[in-house]
Amino acid sequence: MWPATWPVSNRGTLQVKLTYGIIGCGMMGQEHLRNIALLPDTGVAAIYEPDAGMRALAAAAVPGAKMVDSIADLLDVAEVNCLLIASPNYLHLAQLEAIASMRPLPVLVEKPLFTAPEDAPRLAALRAAYPAPIWVAMEYRYMPPVARLIEEAEAATGGIKMLSIREHRFPFLEKVGDWNRFNRNTGGTLVEKCCHFFDLMRHILKSDPVRVMASGGQTVNHLDEVYGGERSDIWDNAYVIVDFASGARAMLELCMFAEGSRYQEEISAVGPTGKIECLVPGPGRFWPAHLGEPPVAQVIVSPRDPKGPRMVEIPVDPQLLEAGDHNGSTFYQHQRFQKAVLGTGHVEVALSDGWWAVAMGLAAQDSARSGRAVDISAEPYAPVAHGETPVRALAAAR
Known part of the structure; x- marks a missing residue:
């Protein structure tokens, strides 16, 4: 109220x-x-x-x-x-x-x-x-193919035990004042870019993380970029493995020098009875014109018994594709926000969700730098008061 x-x-x-x-x-x-x-x-x-x-x-x-x-x-x-x-x-x-x-x-x-x-x-x-x-x-929650995967995941898998998210995409774009070239401004790639995917992990698995292991760094992009006498330090690739309280585990594979890929995001969820996956194309404005029409998103369900993958295309309204780079999701998010403001819906992505997504990214970057697994439940990255975790x-x- x-x-x-x-x-x-x-x-x-x-x-x-x-x-x-x-x-x-x-x-x-x-x-x-x-x-x-x-x-x-x-x-x-x-x-x-x-x-x-x-x-x-x-x-x-x-x-x-x-x-x-x-x-x-x-x-x-x-x-x-x-x-x-x-x-x-x-x-x-x-x-x-x-x-x-x-x-x-x-x-x-x-x-x-x-x-x-x-x-x-x-x-x-x-x-x-x-x-x-x-x-x-x-x-990313509101991309139509991702939303379809989330909707059908429980029935398709019999309860998700393994979740994999792969993003192979273009490098960071140029922003005003080149603010996104430095970890101190962005929070680091695994916060700036990948908080979307850590949020998806929690949302899809309906569980909180307990342990994070990662390897990542700056390998190809921005190596020779210098701004105000300071060299860019933003990462461009990583692997991250996350263990969840439910016993499920998830993995992120990020590569930001793979813009030649047909699909930008590939998500798969697997459980005792089958697998469901979705394939999401990148922004249509980056698709080479000589290759014809851009690819259409897909959702594929692969049961263990009877075997036989079933694929369905998930087209997105061309007007929504034209309006942004996120497969129509920005529009659908605003629709839901509108309902929450007017009292006909609720806030679906709360501050606590936003905190978890950043905390997982910070833990992943800590793990990659230190070479050790990070126990989120026992290691308070940001103490609030009297030993409390955020x-x-x-x-x-x-």
Whole structure:
């Protein structure tokens, strides 16, 4: 239920227009703008984007939106009744705290929630006090082929025992100010890029991780890139193995110099009665025109008895493919966020989910650097208070 301070017109199940204030309109922010434009009863009233080039693109995309110079100015726009944060990773938590102190509206915040272990106590404090919904943008859950796999996994496998996620893709794209070339800004590749996959592992297996083992590093990409006299240190490949409390185990294989692949993501789940897998193509704008139409996503079910794989294609609305690089998932995520704000649905990706995804990435990077397995349940990466781990504090604040 909305708190008493929440405007009456935005409580319960009343069908009011959702009017966004946007914080950050770089590449991902503009994908959000294109998808918001496809939603009924939804608009953008104000945009805060400090970079002049990105600000001009955002103004052209949403000519009716007010371009403002700060978060405070954005929150002063009366029409704004929800927020999107799509700024660089290292700004997310401080911006959430600023919003909490001024006008705590419902927020859809891009991943990752934070970038360093010492940030976790601040996240726990925010969750305990924030009076409106906060949804963490884990788009991969909502890719149609991935959603189909999740829906059918239990029946197809008889209970998942092994889960494998492989992403073979292009290198990191150029971002404003080259902020994504440094671990200190992104949280590191296994946080920045792979928190999506760690979130999928928990979501699909319905269990929390207990142990993480990893090997990774910077092998091919960005080796000779220097910015402001500092060499890029962002990783481009890794293997990660995760043991879960349920007894299931999962593996991630990441390669960011494999853009020649037909499919970008391949996910397989296996249990005592069979296997289910999905194959997801990368962004259509990167598919070579001379090869014809881009591939269509597939879901394949392979029972043990009777043997015989069954494949079904999972086409995505071309308009949604055109609107972004995430197989339509950004649109479907906004649909669900809209329902959560209006009281006809619930927050499906909470702050605790966002914390777990980052904690798993930080543990994987620690494991890769140290050459040892990391026990998440016993090794608090970010103590909150009196020896508590962040997950305990977050659970207590729900």
